[in-house]
Amino acid sequence: MAYKIIYKTGISFISNATTLVEAKREAVEHAGYGFGSIAILQGDGDDDSFTDPVAVKFEHDEEWIEP
Numbered sequence: 001m002a003y004k005i006i007y008k009t010g011i012s013f014i015s016n017a018t019t020l021v022e023a024k025r026e027a028v029e030h031a032g033y034g035f036g037s038i039a040i041l042q043g044d045g046d047d048d049s050f051t052d053p054v055a056v057k058f059e060h061d062e063e064w065i066e067p
Contacts, residue, residue: 002044
């Protein structure tokens with residue numbers, strides 16, 4: 001399983017994480033000031049396999065939302 005991290009600013013990358021917890025940590029570590037929001041998608045590693053977000057975080061919120 002792979003995780004894709006997408007910031008509202010348009011920057012995205014495929015995470016090296018093997019769990020959602022690790023992906024959340026990595027997403028926050030790489031977020032710059034003014035990132036707006038972060039969405040984490042789950043898939044097999046190619047761009048067509050990623051699903052709807054499995055976790056979302058807004059810049060001014062402390063908690064992740066898992067829809």
